[in-house]
Amino acid sequence: MAIASRTVMEGSPVALSVRPRSDFVETPSVQELTERALAYLEAGFPVHFQGPSGTGKTTLALHVAAQLKRPVILIAGDDEFSTSDLVGGQHGYRYRKVVDQYIHTVLKYEEDSVQRWVDQRLTTACREGFTLVYDEFTRSKPEANNVLLAVLEEKMLALPATNQGEDTYLRVHPEFRAIFTSNPQEYAGIHDAQDALSDRLVTINLDYYERETEIAITVARSSMPAEQATLSVDIVRDFRASGEYDQIPTLRACIMIARVAAMQGLSISVDEPRFVAICMDVLGSKTAFTSQGRERYNTQKEMLLRLIKHYCSS
Ligand SMILES: Nc1ncnc2c1ncn2[C@@H]1O[C@H](COP(=O)(O)OP(=O)(O)OP(=O)(O)O)[C@@H](O)[C@H]1O
Ligand SMILES: [Mg+2]
Structure with missing residues (x-):
């Protein structure tokens, strides 16, 4: 197994520096939820806030993420996602027109299709040890999220094969943490979270606040x-x-x-x-x-x- 040393190219995602928002309200019940989530995250387990719309899942996830004092990468689940939207892929195509200075009739086109690897957000978070907030992750198809199984359990991120046909793996940074949210009641456009992924998450059920x-x-x-x-x-x-x-x-x-x-x-x-x-x-x-x-x-x-x-x- 090759351990990845792919160059991170321009265009790779930028992490948010999430500071606690000034109008965030922390009553004892919100504080209790925050502390519970932090206890799991500090022990290395990903947390999943699950609850109906408007119960404060996303706000709480970002608040908890801010407490970890690491840059935050935010992903919003999407039915159109494929694994490469999470992990990254080979991009790059160059096209050049060359006009000969001496012989004006000579015009040359050069094409260069050297592929460059561009990280997507999951890879950046795993590589740099950022906090991943994956909002509404059940809106993405389970096949797209499968890549998370080894990230969460074996702490390895499988990167797609290179041009040389070589699979590589990225060792997940020890400070990488992940927070998920989902709404099980949403009537349309969601998928069941596969058991293997749910089993790796500590799910905290949120209801409307008191x-x-x-x-x-x-x-x-x-x-x-x-x-x-x-x-x-x-x-x-x-x-x-x-x-x-x-x-x-x-x-x-x-x-x-x-x-x-x-x-x-x-x-x-x-x-x-x-x-x-x-x-x-x-x-x-x-x-x-x-x-x-x-x-x-x-x-x-x-x-x-x-x-x-x-x-x-x-
Ligand atoms: N602790 C909090 N302090 C301040 N505002 C909050 C807090 N919790 C929730 N809110 C506000 O309540 C509203 C709903 O919260 P949020 O968007 O986090 O809910 P949600 O569960 O993610 O909803 P949805 O499932 O529709 O995405 C937002 O306007 C948010 O800013
Ligand atoms: Mg939300």
Whole structure:
């Protein structure tokens, strides 16, 4: 087995220097999740945050990655990915026109197809000992992700055969760490993670944060005073609990309602029609214009008005 010494060519991916974001909210429950993940990563095991949309997986993955104080390489899973999109490949083709200075009629074309190896993000992370954040990794086909099996277990990255037909392996840097995220509920465009890969990851299941954390995040991401942000969060949480939605309302809905209302200087009141309209737009039916959808829209509207009246009557 040859151990790789391929030259890293221009065009290789650049790592992000991820600093903890200033509006990241760290309540005790977020801190507990962070510490749990760091304990696994420090012991050399990859971590996988799994949970429905809007539960804070990507934000938490980047936050945990920042704690490791190494450059971060971010990959977003994609159905079109092949192994070479993760690992790299041979690229390069040169084309040159030569005009003879003395004999003007002589024109020469030169083509040069010397192939140069260009690292893709997984290879860079393994070579340099960076932290890999592989967001929504189940959107990529299992065949593309197979290359990760040996990276995570044998700490070896198999590189495709060179022109000379020689397979090479890259020894994974000891500081390489990997954090994965996935959403098992996503209805379309995801693949089942193959058992062999799942078995190598420590999966931490994320659910919607508890009320205090949702309020703290909404305040941090909207600049709305806590007392008013609490009302928006309570409306969203009750609506979520009611089951009367088309699409489950997440933290993003809390942030959207609070940020727009705060920017517009609206009072959080059932008597403020613009606030009520924002709640309807953000939380209401996405299918209002089918006959079934209209009925559902009216039910949702009534329920939302009841909730807004309950929390926001003076
Ligand atoms: N701890 C936090 N501090 C500040 N903002 C947060 C925190 N956690 C989540 N958020 C915010 O909540 C929203 C949803 O978070 P995020 O995008 O991480 O969720 P997700 O689970 O990755 O969602 P999806 O599955 O749709 O990608 C984002 O706007 C994010 O900035
Ligand atoms: Mg995400």
